[in-house]
Amino acid sequence: MSQDSSADRPKPRERIVDTARDLFHRHGIRNVGVDSIAEAAETNKMTLYRHFTSKDALIVETLNKAAQEAEGMWHGLEVAYPGDPMAQLRAWLGQAAQCIIQDSRGCDMANAAVELTEDDHPARRVIEEFKIMQRNHLATLCKGIGVTQPDLLADALFLLLEGARVSRQSIGAEGPVSQFVRMGEIIIASFKV
Amino acid sequence: MSQDSSADRPKPRERIVDTARDLFHRHGIRNVGVDSIAEAAETNKMTLYRHFTSKDALIVETLNKAAQEAEGMWHGLEVAYPGDPMAQLRAWLGQAAQCIIQDSRGCDMANAAVELTEDDHPARRVIEEFKIMQRNHLATLCKGIGVTQPDLLADALFLLLEGARVSRQSIGAEGPVSQFVRMGEIIIASFKV
């Protein structure tokens, strides 16, 4: 064991990314300085800048990590209900609802798009690709449950989730957001046959 | 006529609010400084601070003005199709679609909620009240078109619009957003009887 209090904690780079994700998520990207990140990650600004060329590069890295986790979530659904897209879709609905209720700060990707308004910001590319992937995952499931307009259903569910996550931040969890699962089920049912 | 080039332009206070709204909308609140606002409003920082005690106060004022305009929009719908809630709802759907397509920057209220993360920020109260009003307006229309679950329909349409406006900023106008009107009509139809 090292003389440090926390023996086997991750390396600085990983701590920085994880801490930055958490702080960005809770307070917003523009409201968090690199100094705070370094301090919260129990390291310092120099080490941060040895791993990332700029704050923007760190932002991109945190979004990439978020995208990676999301991919894992989709994979998890497929593993949990193999060959049963309807079950996967229901599970997705439930997980999304849980996420919305528990977390008041919405989707990091969508929030980043709101905060980073420069057209050529490197994060915008990551955000767009991520959202396209999410929609495609949904579309794949919808194509497997036997509806006449799977793409349109996927779009509807996509917008429903986007709306719920952003509304959670403005109108709270007791408004329309609380009906998320019911609405999802009704929309799915209305597309059947 | 005054010796100024533009003869009968609004007073500084109004110019400041309008300019701030525009800049906040286009670039995000945190990305716009009071100096830029004053300059773009063709006045100066001192005059700005004589009318508003702080940047936060100006933010609140811009959101209030946005809320006021939105109320005018709802009133316009009622005037255009008096006693015909279904026509008002369709017109609302069309106007919202127009707004989403033409403007890439989403809803000022929702965006402000993303940027202003402090729980006690004075703007959060304005934002929440505004969103509740929007949902109530929708619910009023839905109660007039003869559906079994008007509140649930209102919630669905509310989230649909919220999702479309926020998605416009991440995935663009050619994705799920492009199906906004169709999805709105399908959802309304699915709630009928």
Next chain:
DNA sequence: TTGCAATGTTACTTACCAGTAACACGCCCG
């Protein structure tokens, strides 16, 4: 015309933040 009220101008303070320089330390591998 006088005089007040709103506006304009310049300059300043204070604070924060992104990014860098120079140097010191400690740990692991050979």
Next chain:
DNA sequence: CGGGCGTGTTACTGGTAAGTAACATTGCAA
């Protein structure tokens, strides 16, 4: 044991942003 490599520390630069002070100007109204 020695030498890097990653890390820590301090201090700094340059820029920007919120907010204020003091003074000049304009315009309207009595």
